[in-house]
Amino acid sequence: MAKAKKVSAKKPAATKAAAKKPAPKKAAAKKPAPKKAAAPTPAATKAATKATKATKAKADPARPASLRSAIYQVDDLPRAKAFYTQLLGRAPYFDQPFYVGFDVDGQELGLNPDLTHYRNGPGGAVAYWRVGDLAAAFAAALSAGGTEVEAPHDVGGGIQTAVIADPCRNLVGLISGA
Secondary structure (H helix, E strand, O other): OOOOOOOOOOOOOHHHHHHOOOOOOOOOOOOOOOOOOOOOOOHHHHHHHHHHHHHHHHHHHOOHHHHEEEEEOOHOOOHHHHHHHHHHOOOOOOOOOOOOEEEOOEEEEEEOOOOOOOOOOOOOOEEEEEEHHHHHHHHHHOOOOEEEEEEEEEOOEEEEEEEEEEEOOOEEEEEEEE
């Protein structure tokens, strides 16, 4: 009986080469560009900022949450009031012989004629940081190396302030309340 020839299971050379080549890449379908998010409205931005400020103040009431006020010491209140009224294009919202306050986009610009604690001119401005708990913030500032300039006290309208000097003698105001 004749032996049957074994048929090789090997693929022909051309087929082997084709199997090793990666399949040709298909042109990727272009996806539409993602739409840009609409810019938030000023009202939405202000609301988000207020929510962030409130969250930060509640997180640790002894830490400054935001800059609230810049108060300038003035030796001529009527002249300073006239200058800032013209410069800002608005009248003060609070106008008394002992203090004049302007609302500048939700921040306070104050004019203080009391020169017993601070001088007017260069170095006479105090920026006040909003805090949730004035007594705790004042104690924290002192323990961090600040020195007392003005102890916490009520300034009226449910507002309390204090001032410390940082280690370089810069004045740092703390404010809480309304």
